[in-house]
Amino acid sequence: MTELVRCENVARTYGKGVDAVVAVHGITCSLEPGAQVAVTGPSGSGKSTLLHLLAGLDRPTAGQVSWPALDDEPHGRIGLIFQGPSLLPPLDVLENVALPLLVAGRTETDTRAAATRALRDVGIGSLARKLPEELSGGQAQRVAVARVLAAAPRLILADEPTGQLDSAMAGHVIDLLVEAAVRLDAALLVSTHDLLITERISRHWEMHDGTLRKDAPCSR
Numbered sequence: 001m002t003e004l005v006r007c008e009n010v011a012r013t014y015g016k017g018v019d020a021v022v023a024v025h026g027i028t029c030s031l032e033p034g035a036q037v038a039v040t041g042p043s044g045s046g047k048s049t050l051l052h053l054l055a056g057l058d059r060p061t062a063g064q065v066s067w068p069a070l071d072d073e074p075h076g077r078i079g080l081i082f083q084g085p086s087l088l089p090p091l092d093v094l095e096n097v098a099l100p101l102l103v104a105g106r107t108e109t110d111t112r113a114a115a116t117r118a119l120r121d122v123g124i125g126s127l128a129r130k131l132p133e134e135l136s137g138g139q140a141q142r143v144a145v146a147r148v149l150a151a152a153p154r155l156i157l158a159d160e161p162t163g164q165l166d167s168a169m170a171g172h173v174i175d176l177l178v179e180a181a182v183r184l185d186a187a188l189l190v191s192t193h194d195l196l197i198t199e200r201i202s203r204h205w206e207m208h209d210g211t212l213r214k215d216a217p218c219s220r
């Protein structure tokens with residue numbers, strides 16, 4: 001099966017000389033459609049750096065990242081979710097979800113339909129006209145998930161998406177991501193400090209000092 005993303009001997013070093021920090025090194029990994037991976041590891045072990053490289057937001061200082069199943073055009077095919085929802089305060093929920101689609105050139109009719117469907121899929125269709133300040137933390141994070149899913153990404157990368165949520169809501173958000181990945185035949189990679197999250201995801205990778213262990217024991 002063609003991989004959505006492939007890393008070959010990838011390294012990322014920040015800074016130069018005595019100040020250089022090797023954030024990740026010697027990483028070779030890939031994600032095929034349908035892959036679901038939880039990445040754990042201590043603070044500073046390189047999880048966010050790896051996600052940014054996989055997303056094409058950052059470039060490796062050595063090695064190569066490629067997106068074979070996306071014809072090496074990752075733009076618009078990768079959905080990124082961060083710890084905080086980062087919604088735009090003056091826009092209502094529907095507008096927040098719609099904005100990236102409009103920016104990507106989709107028509108208004110198409111955008112409205114996709115945004116409405118994505119909000120319904122994550123169980124918050126009734127909140128479409130609310131402003132971000134009127135939402136709970138869990139509701140706001142579900143809007144952030146809907147914003148990513150509305151674009152039907154093939155690769156979903158979530159960097160500690162549940163870090164600000166209680167454990168019940170955290171489980172719910174992870175279940176939404178897993179269901180969406182199955183529906184979209186996407187690959188899902190979630191970085192987390194929460195071992196309960198790893199129980200909900202089929203594969204488990206562990207980072208330590210910038211290196212990746214891909215056969216970490218699954219907590220299931």
Ligand SMILES: Nc1ncnc2c1ncn2[C@@H]1O[C@H](COP(=O)(O)OP(=O)(O)OP(=O)(O)O)[C@@H](O)[C@H]1O
Pocket residue numbers: 014015021022023041042043044045046047048049050
């Ligand atoms: N822009 C940067 N400039 C310099 N050093 C950086 C930069 N970004 C990350 N680092 C360093 O790279 C290493 C890996 O950081 P990274 O954020 O990838 O770790 P992490 O596992 O995601 O940590 P956390 O769990 O705390 O979010 C750390 O030593 C960090 O200080």
